[in-house]
Ligand SMILES: Nc1ncnc2c1ncn2[C@@H]1O[C@H](COP(=O)(O)OP(=O)(O)O)[C@@H](O)[C@H]1O
């Protein structure tokens with residue numbers, strides 16, 4: 546069986562600076578896979594390359610068995626790969642509902658879009674209650690929910706989340722993590738990038754640890770949580 550997402554020998558550079566130095570990574574259908582690592586490790590660069598926003602120097606990205614590097618970003622979305630970016634990038638002067646509709650820009654099936662909006666409100670009731678308000682009035686955690694809701698509007702097979710818990714209170718972070726689990730139960734495969742290693746590894750079937758552009762460890766989430774090096778470097782233990 547081919548994996549849903551297969552990244553092999555991926556190298557990405559900004560000018561002369563190589564940010565991703567030849568990584569291999571696999572996500573099987575139905576999994577939550579976490580990619581952890583300190584600031585600057587190359588996680589965002591990896592996600593942006595997978596979703597077609599950056600062009601790799603070398604290597605390959607395969608999605609559903611087909612090579613997607615070189616395919617325009619909007620067509621990658623169309624194939625079922627969505628990306629909720631680091632920093633959320635919602636549109637603050639547009640309403641919550643307008644932000645969600647933007648996530649459905651590739652679709653023309655009006656009634657189904659309405660159904661997906663309803664599902665986003667079911668997943669995140671606060672968005673429904675405030676649907677006519679400007680997105681800029683939402684708290685950080687609510688904006689993260691909106692970014693996730695928007696990414697889900699294209700009915701993705703694979704959802705990539707870049708630091709969804711960044712800057713959130715522990716309670717809000719817990720809510721986001723619970724939602725990730727819920728999405729998995731509903732059939733969405735998830736590649737989760739997090740600096741909060743503990744939460745991300747608890748949730749994941751498998752995880753990858755990235756350091757200065759390389760994958761230095763990969764194992765099950767449970768094994769990584771129990772790994773001494775991971776505990777020292779990422780879970781603040783000594
Ligand atoms: N637009 C950019 N131009 C130049 N260098 C960049 C750019 N974005 C990121 N980098 C560099 O690439 C490396 C990896 O960054 P990034 O992928 O954002 O890491 P992470 O998401 O793990 O924090 C870092 O050294 C960072 O400074």
Ligand SMILES: [Mg+2]
Nearest residue numbers: 588589590631
């Ligand atoms: Mg990042």
